[in-house]
Amino acid sequence: MALETLLSNVFNNKLSKKELNHILLEFKKVTFRKNEFLLKEGQTAKRYFLIEEGLLRSFAIDPNGNDTTTGFYSKNQLAIDWPSFLLQIPAQENIQAITDCDCWSLSFETFQKHFHSIESFREAGRDRLVGSYFSLKKKSIAMITTSAKDRYLLLLKENPELIQKASLKHIATYLGITDTSLSRIRKEIDKV
Amino acid sequence: MALETLLSNVFNNKLSKKELNHILLEFKKVTFRKNEFLLKEGQTAKRYFLIEEGLLRSFAIDPNGNDTTTGFYSKNQLAIDWPSFLLQIPAQENIQAITDCDCWSLSFETFQKHFHSIESFREAGRDRLVGSYFSLKKKSIAMITTSAKDRYLLLLKENPELIQKASLKHIATYLGITDTSLSRIRKEIDKV
């Protein structure tokens, strides 16, 4: 079953076969159509989503109504707003499907139960969270130390599918620039 | 004892009196002189530090030798490189004392022992980590959506002591601008 491979990936092979089979049953298959929301600002995340197929993005709306893409998520990744899920507080961002998606979802209650009873489950969960923290910090340093063009090139190298699937606008706000500006950058890159 | 208050703060009052007294004994008092390093890039963080008094900063050096301040830490906060501490991998940043500091430190082994045996300890730890993640995300969105001047004003509001204690240069790299530019921003603010 696909979920089994997916889960051993996500949990970094930290779970035993027995543990894996145990938690496997608690995941619920969910699909989302393009543009559908998995989580809306203001809602408390009741479940998280493990992505089997598809592309999603998270974004926040600032007081002036500007939409900032905070992340892209695809195959083998978790679509989750960590603060909302773990602290059970209203989310400050949205998660939306960019393409049709197949996901497996787990409820907070089940997560919590396993987190407190299975050592390897909580190690794996902690590793995931600290991994997200790490990526965010690297992105945040790159925002300061590298040019928009270099950030774009790096993003594409790490995530080539974005070119075809995500809109220029979404990629631009992820990079912290305007769509106009990203269009110029693309032109300049093509020139070479 | 000061440590007791400090700990109940840091652990968000999630620990019972008994648990608190239990872990209290495992903290070791450490002091750092101004400019001393608590952690250097490349080292694996063996301990984390709870700050009783003083100010610290973390910073990363990029390939061109530019120093970027990634955070300031003071009273009641944790001075920790989460990825290095939790994953026990070499740190990609440094933590250095800006003023003389009094800290209480806990080893990774002890942390790990309590994390796996005391439910409230691991909840509190998880909350701390997700709290750091949350702040980082907010900072990272602000880097995109607000001007350097506004980021500066916000930082000062949240952390007024920085003006007297941290250098212009360190504050500037934290805000993602040059010291020259921050100096101009200060001038403009004073004008009003």
Add this chain to the structure above:
DNA sequence: TCTATTTCTTGTCCTATGATAAGAAATATT
């Protein structure tokens, strides 16, 4: 106390990116 070093300010000039707008291309809707 004197000197050296570091930190901060200010000036000039420059560049990456923003704001706005208009048209082209692509996609969605009927």
Add this chain to the structure above:
DNA sequence: AATATTTCTTATCATAGGACAAGAAATAGA
């Protein structure tokens, strides 16, 4: 297929902030 909507490109003009440099002020070291 025709039309409406969204996405992308391009142009013009404006500006925040960078690079560099020189001097002033503050701090640390001798």
